[in-house]
Amino acid sequence: xxxxxxxxxxxxxxxxxxxxxxxxxxxxxxxxxxxxxxxxxxxxxxxxxxxxxxxxxxxxxxxxxxxxxxxxxxxxxxxxxxxxxxxxxxxxxxxxxxxxxxxxxxxxxxxxxxxxxxxxxxxxxxxxxxxxxxxxxxxxxxxxxxxxxxxxxxxxxxxxxxxxxxxxxxxxxxxxxxxxxxxxxxxxxxxxxxxxxxxxxxxxxxxxxxxxxxxxxxxxxxxxxxxxxxxxxxxxxxxxxxxxxxxxxxxxxxxxxxxxxxxxxxxxxxxxxxxxxxxxxxxxxxxxxxxxxxxxxxxxxxxxxxxxxxxxxx
Numbered sequence: 001x002x003x004x005x006x007x008x009x010x011x012x013x014x015x016x017x018x019x020x021x022x023x024x025x026x027x028x029x030x031x032x033x034x035x036x037x038x039x040x041x042x043x044x045x046x047x048x049x050x051x052x053x054x055x056x057x058x059x060x061x062x063x064x065x066x067x068x069x070x071x072x073x074x075x076x077x078x079x080x081x082x083x084x085x086x087x088x089x090x091x092x093x094x095x096x097x098x099x100x101x102x103x104x105x106x107x108x109x110x111x112x113x114x115x116x117x118x119x120x121x122x123x124x125x126x127x128x129x130x131x132x133x134x135x136x137x138x139x140x141x142x143x144x145x146x147x148x149x150x151x152x153x154x155x156x157x158x159x160x161x162x163x164x165x166x167x168x169x170x171x172x173x174x175x176x177x178x179x180x181x182x183x184x185x186x187x188x189x190x191x192x193x194x195x196x197x198x199x200x201x202x203x204x205x206x207x208x209x210x211x212x213x214x215x216x217x218x219x220x221x222x223x224x225x226x227x228x229x230x231x232x233x234x235x236x237x238x239x240x241x242x243x244x245x246x247x248x249x250x251x252x253x254x255x256x257x258x259x260x261x262x263x264x265x266x267x268x269x270x271x272x273x274x275x276x277x278x279x280x281x282x283x284x285x286x287x288x289x290x291x292x293x294x295x296x297x298x299x300x301x302x303x304x305x306x307x308x309x310x311x312x313x314x
Contacts, residue, residue: 006314007112008078008294013053016298019078021291027116028088034096034117035088040135040288041110041312042081043301044167051078072108078294079110079312083125083134093119101125103134104269111294111312123269128277136167136283136309141272142261143249144171144227148179149265150247150257151223155180158217160224160241162232164200165191167309168249169227171272173200174281181223184216186232194307198282210235226250284308 004026010018029035050060050072065071083103086096096102096119104122106115125134147168153159153176161176163169164185176183177199185200186209192202203212213221213235224236226248233248233256243255252258275281286308289297294312301310 005113006291008291008312009075010051010078011075013051013057013074015052016048016295016302018051019294019298021294024112026114029090029093029116031091032093032118033090034086034093034102034119034122036082036084036102036106036115036117036122037087038082038084038110038113038115038314039131040083040314041079042083042136042138042140043297043310043312044080044139045302046139047079048298048302051076070107076108077110077112078108078298080105080107081135081138081140082106082110082115083131084115087114095119096122096124101131101134103131103137103273105138111291111314113314123273126273126277129273132285132288132311132313133276133283134273135311136285137269137272139261140167140309141171142264142268143168143259144175145265145268145272146259146261146263147172147225147227147247147249148175149263150259151225151245153179153181153183153223157181157222158220159183160213160217160221160232160236160239161185161200162205162224162226162235163187163228164198164202165194165307166227166304167306170198170284170308171281172225172227173198175272178275178280184213184221188305190305191307194284205231210238213239286310288313290314 009022086100102122103125109115159176159181165187183200185195186205195202221239223245226232230251236246246256286306288311291314
């Protein structure tokens with residue numbers, strides 16, 4: 001067998017310690033496919049949750065296996081978000097040529113020198129957006145857009161965002177502000193300045209968070225999205241927010257909409273990338289790591305106290 005690329009591989013389920021960088025065979029684009037020379041890969045919580053050797057990991061893998069062609073088999077390449085340059089174009093592909101800068105999502109294919117994708121999985125990277133930034137967009141930006149679309153914040157709204165300083169929250173806060181809403185975001189105190197920089201008014205999560213939110217939102221909260229668990233969504237219900245104007249990305253509550261990134265409307269990533277290119281939306285990068293330090297990168301991302309995105313470079 002001819003080996004031609006590096007990839008972050010897991011041969012068993014577990015934590016960052018199961019990840020290894022290995023040389024494996026290069027994939028090549030077939031009819032209807034593109035091959036991308038990956039230059040950067042952004043990390044997301046779902047990446048390490050999918051490979052975890054616990055009940056959550058098993059539930060996630062079972063849910064993924066229920067979708068045709070998405071079952072996770074071992075050994076597996078790690079990661080989803082990426083950015084790079086098209087270097088092979090298969091027959092029948094329109095809209096892309098060798099040399100195009102692109103970004104997108106390649107489930108269990110991202111942290112590798114090359115990723116073979118179909119055109120629907122990639123988008124042109126606009127001038128003014130670097131590869132590290134582009135690699136951080138796919139999952140977080142689509143999930144944030146879907147969460148906001150479910151509650152439609154706009155001028156006159158006060159939106160409560162749970163987990164506002166995380167990767168998804170970074171996009172949700174800014175997109176809601178661009179839409180004209182006032183944003184109150186729950187976070188740890190160490191993230192307060194970070195959130196203020198994004199345009200949110202921070203409030204400490206935990207005990208008596210409801211009192212603190214009421215003190216800030218004296219005219220009430222009109223919409224909410226919970227990007228961490230169920231605490232913020234439950235609080236929003238207590239504050240009198242209609243269930244129809246509350247969304248969440250994990251868990252379930254009666255009447256509250258649970259969303260996922262794949263539900264984002266077509267054109268979401270192009271819209272977000274254009275905002276970045278125009279300087280209207282920031283993508284803070286908390287840290288970058290070379291592929292050889294994938295374990296350290298995942299450990300940092302999984303700490304849940306990262307302000308911004310963690311990106312692996314290749």
